Amino acid sequence: MTKRRSTAAATVIGLVIAGAHLIGATAASADDVTPSVPPGTEPSAAAPVQLDPNAPGLKIPQGGTLAPIKVLDIAEVVEDLGGEQRRQETNQTVMMALQSEVMFPEDSAIFNAQAAARIQAIAQEINTQKATRVRVFGFTDDQGSYEHGKELSKKRADAVQAELAKTVTNPSVVFDVRGYSEDYPIADNGTEEGRKKNRRVEITFPRGSGQ
Numbered sequence: 001m002t003k004r005r006s007t008a009a010a011t012v013i014g015l016v017i018a019g020a021h022l023i024g025a026t027a028a029s030a031d032d033v034t035p036s037v038p039p040g041t042e043p044s045a046a047a048p049v050q051l052d053p054n055a056p057g058l059k060i061p062q063g064g065t066l067a068p069i070k071v072l073d074i075a076e077v078v079e080d081l082g083g084e085q086r087r088q089e090t091n092q093t094v095m096m097a098l099q100s101e102v103m104f105p106e107d108s109a110i111f112n113a114q115a116a117a118r119i120q121a122i123a124q125e126i127n128t129q130k131a132t133r134v135r136v137f138g139f140t141d142d143q144g145s146y147e148h149g150k151e152l153s154k155k156r157a158d159a160v161q162a163e164l165a166k167t168v169t170n171p172s173v174v175f176d177v178r179g180y181s182e183d184y185p186i187a188d189n190g191t192e193e194g195r196k197k198n199r200r201v202e203i204t205f206p207r208g209s210g211q
Helices: 115-129 146-167 192-198
Strands: 007-017 071-080 085-089 093-099 133-139 174-179 200-206
Touching: 093 115, 115 146, 115 200, 133 146, 146 174, 146 200
Parallel strands: 133 174
Antiparallel strands: 007 071, 071 085, 085 093, 093 200, 133 200
């Protein structure tokens, strides 16, 4: 299958994040730990500048008050033609999502012929960014049992991690590998097009000094 690199869309999304607590990847695989928010939605922007609400220049007439300080985290999303590969960048992270169909046969965690090249290209970027922590999360659609989806999504995430490890040069990099079954869909499971988008593996790593 020929890899199509034409950019179909580039959307800049402003995510308004209340607070500045940064939730990082854990050092070990933790499949029994469910995050408090869906993966990839954690705040990554820096803490806001502290403001004095009583400063004269900020006073609002007629007894008004300032709203709580918020951080605007900008995410740029670029999707390949057909949606086979999606790249999302925030101020501090890069996330690459690959649809399962471009890497695995149906209901399988065995790579097809094109999968290795796609994953190796991502591993090279991890090297460029000098990332020390990499999250590899697998997801399925809502077809079949939840437990089967959890097992399949974890096996696929494991396969992607093993392929990344062949090319990632930093021997101390920490991988966080999890399978989430049908949790955290990004599209409507009521259509085959939506289910196809939900069957994916996401690889997330920090933007580093190699940028």
